[in-house]
Amino acid sequence: MSKTPLLDQLESGPWPSFVTDLKRIAAKKPQVLDLLGQLERSYQEKITHWKHGGIVGVLGYGSGIIGRYSDLPDEFPGVEHFHTMRINQPSGWFYTTAALRQLCDIWDKHGSSVMNLHGATGDVIFLGCRTENLEPCFAELTAAGWDLGGSGSTFRSPSCCVGPARCEWSCYDTMEACYEITQEMQFDLHRPSYPYKYKIKFSGCPNDCVAAVARADLSVIGVWKDDIRVDQSAVQAYAGGELKPKGGGAHVDKLDVQADVVGLCPTYCMSYDGKTLKIDDRNCNHCMHCINMMPQALRPGTETGAAILLGSHAPILEGAQLSWVIQPFMVMESPYDEFKELNSRITEWWAEHGKNRERVGELILRLGMREFLEAAELPPAPQQVRIPRANPFFFWNQSDFDAEAKGRKYYQTEGFDVE
Amino acid sequence: MGISKEELVEEIFQMVEKAHGKRKLKASDIWKDMIKKHPEVDKKIVQDAIKTLVDAGRCVYTYFGGSFVEIPHEEAAAKH
Numbered sequence A: 001m002s003k004t005p006l007l008d009q010l011e012s013g014p015w016p017s018f019v020t021d022l023k024r025i026a027a028k029k030p031q032v033l034d035l036l037g038q039l040e041r042s043y044q045e046k047i048t049h050w051k052h053g054g055i056v057g058v059l060g061y062g063s064g065i066i067g068r069y070s071d072l073p074d075e076f077p078g079v080e081h082f083h084t085m086r087i088n089q090p091s092g093w094f095y096t097t098a099a100l101r102q103l104c105d106i107w108d109k110h111g112s113s114v115m116n117l118h119g120a121t122g123d124v125i126f127l128g129c130r131t132e133n134l135e136p137c138f139a140e141l142t143a144a145g146w147d148l149g150g151s152g153s154t155f156r157s158p159s160c161c162v163g164p165a166r167c168e169w170s171c172y173d174t175m176e177a178c179y180e181i182t183q184e185m186q187f188d189l190h191r192p193s194y195p196y197k198y199k200i201k202f203s204g205c206p207n208d209c210v211a212a213v214a215r216a217d218l219s220v221i222g223v224w225k226d227d228i229r230v231d232q233s234a235v236q237a238y239a240g241g242e243l244k245p246k247g248g249g250a251h252v253d254k255l256d257v258q259a260d261v262v263g264l265c266p267t268y269c270m271s272y273d274g275k276t277l278k279i280d281d282r283n284c285n286h287c288m289h290c291i292n293m294m295p296q297a298l299r300p301g302t303e304t305g306a307a308i309l310l311g312s313h314a315p316i317l318e319g320a321q322l323s324w325v326i327q328p329f330m331v332m333e334s335p336y337d338e339f340k341e342l343n344s345r346i347t348e349w350w351a352e353h354g355k356n357r358e359r360v361g362e363l364i365l366r367l368g369m370r371e372f373l374e375a376a377e378l379p380p381a382p383q384q385v386r387i388p389r390a391n392p393f394f395f396w397n398q399s400d401f402d403a404e405a406k407g408r409k410y411y412q413t414e415g416f417d418v419e
Numbered sequence B: 001m002g003i004s005k006e007e008l009v010e011e012i013f014q015m016v017e018k019a020h021g022k023r024k025l026k027a028s029d030i031w032k033d034m035i036k037k038h039p040e041v042d043k044k045i046v047q048d049a050i051k052t053l054v055d056a057g058r059c060v061y062t063y064f065g066g067s068f069v070e071i072p073h074e075e076a077a078a079k080h
């Protein structure tokens, strides 16, 4: 009789099964048999048998290794130590097959051979290393040009969409930005010095394929400032059914430009008279809907950069939050000095004032957007308004009276082009 | 003349050693304390001093729901 009847059920059905994969690996790695055994026990008893380690790591680094121990080491000695290693992924997750084979060879030699591409931060995840094998594995990885990613209260490995490598909508070079920031942030990636985790994700356009708005504290989302480029003859080809909406991926075969595009524009800034498609670009909020529907007729403008948003996180202290705009437009070009400086002002303020396990978005909620904007040296802009004011009180600071006396206007465009 | 780098490293080590078993120190607890005591140093200097201690194996970064700087000690979870 099988020793893992509950797990075996996960092999039924039409889907790929991690249980099948683990059984295949177990044929050459006996510790994976113990992994299956302990998991079966957990399924029976409805309780985890993993203990968290807090000290294990490699010399000099405070991140990249997550300690895991079994609380049933006598019964399942193969998983007595089963630490996780995070390996920083290349920008856009582009690997050569030689690079993937190299990673697999190193992991076959030093660990359980169980890996996961990719974890939530984007890293390659090696699952199941004994403590004494961590340093040799790390040494071999670094000798081959790989490095550990972030974990704990550090800057986490940044990630990006494939951007201009494969996508014509990318408004900046996401992969270059991601690589540059990875290099810039080496100290913060490996040596925990923040109140809690801090993530940056780069998406090339508002389709936001890496879900930066929900998953990164600092979300860098490509956007354009000028007008959507329109090819009216291609609009007609969509209307006539010669071009398929969404490149053939839509729910309809032939596009009804009025109903499927104009009628679904969230800001009602489009019109179509059966011949010409018009866009009031000043009222476009860059949602990408029309461009996604008619990619051969519409394209982002040519004056491109990124909107910078801050604050998203999963529920820890406060509930889950999405990032919100702190800078509506920034030119994103190497060496990304403006971005690096803003990032550094944000992390300095947060490191100074954040409590243990308080994400930067939660700190803004606690201390207020005003204090944040002052610390980050960002001018107020209408796009930063996240929720309309609900109370009638406003507390003036002395600096407001001073600025007013000097003739400050309440609405200013200095610093950003908010037009 | 202010505190030398070597003196700063030793002072941080003593602070971490004294806290061991009583209170877990975050890197920010250390730099805030050192900047208060020695206004001539800045956060970067203190962080480099912590790095010197960690690179030498005299201190380690630990993670218990947040990251801390501690004296190396046996991992409780590793005990049977």
Ligand code: SF4
Pocket: A161, A162, A163, A167, A168, A169, A170, A171, A203, A204, A205, A206, A207, A208, A209, A210
């Ligand atoms: S986020 Fe935009 S630019 Fe990046 S891959 Fe997705 S659609 Fe393309």
Ligand code: SF4
Pocket: A264, A265, A266, A267, A268, A269, A270, A279, A283, A284, A285, A286, A287, A288, A289, A290, A291
């Ligand atoms: S991008 Fe969105 S908001 Fe802008 S015109 Fe197209 S559908 Fe309307």
